[in-house]
Amino acid sequence: MNLEEAKRQFIASWGAFGTNWGINRTMAQIHALLLISPNPQTQDDMMEALNISRGNANMNIRDLIGWGLAERVIIPGERKEYFTAEKDIWKVAKQIVKERKKRELEPMLQLMDKLEQTEGDKRDKEMKTFLEVIAGIKRLGMQADKTLDTLVKAEENWFINNLIKIFR
């Protein structure tokens, strides 16, 4: 397989992969494109490479920036804006974990706190089952929260060396 074909396949697969994780295809594809581009890209570069419209490109580039996965680059003397992505995959993964934690785990824990306050007879079977499930989710969520917090602060080597050793 040659490079062009490999890139094409990487971008397509990354997009499909994103779809399974609630990330829109174009955003994942733009990210993939930036990952494998040695130089910063303009919006027009991406529109052409991925065959997408101006509006779509613009919106998804900005979402990527919102996720902390891409950033604007100023190139002196150039009128257009350029964009790049962090290429260290470990940092990328940490960033994604950090964002999803903030956007999803934390709100979910708040909901559990609220649902834990449900009023009713705790000897009732329905009530008991409900509260146990809520408590279980909360407990797991809190563990995950703590663990991921530490994870995003960890350095890669530290992570590999320790975690893999522990998990043997």
Added chain:
Amino acid sequence: MNLEEAKRQFIASWGAFGTNWGINRTMAQIHALLLISPNPQTQDDMMEALNISRGNANMNIRDLIGWGLAERVIIPGERKEYFTAEKDIWKVAKQIVKERKKRELEPMLQLMDKLEQTEGDKRDKEMKTFLEVIAGIKRLGMQADKTLDTLVKAEENWFINNLIKIFR
């Protein structure tokens, strides 16, 4: 808040939450319903509780079973099939990790292996960047694969006690 309202909200939120993770709303809602139901439920129970059609219920119940998150229960003397879900959230989480790993991580690593074979001049900047990204993803993926493998074999307490201690 009373129990009925709390249940309603839990089911709705679980469904919305699932959506962010590439899981269809109905499947997540059925799962939520089973989680908080002390007794096994029939398809008709679920159709009524969630206001969904027969076909939708049937298809998603079977998907849940395919994910190992629900199972059929035979109740002697009853004609209808009943369904339950594992209520230990730690086991549920492990099961989800196990399935997603099999369905997504493993195929992704296979793709990286293939893309790593891309032919071309390794001194070319485009080529170099591409191969480095692929290698990075592969490396992270393999770590995750190993780690998650051990995770799904771990017992909850063991996990809590060790991991949280390590990650301090």
Added chain:
DNA sequence: ATATATTTTCAGAAATATTTGAAAGTTTAA
């Protein structure tokens, strides 16, 4: 100031994913 380049917005169009419901299939009881 004016023109030109570039970015952003957003209503409608298109694509994708989900759901319905009726018909076909299967199982069980008598």
Added chain:
DNA sequence: TTAAACTTTCAAATATTTCTGAAAATATAT
């Protein structure tokens, strides 16, 4: 058997998400 109870299937309908493209807004150069 036969019939009733129940489950499964899937084409079409619906709902949801994503994408387009042209117009508006903004920024930059002359």
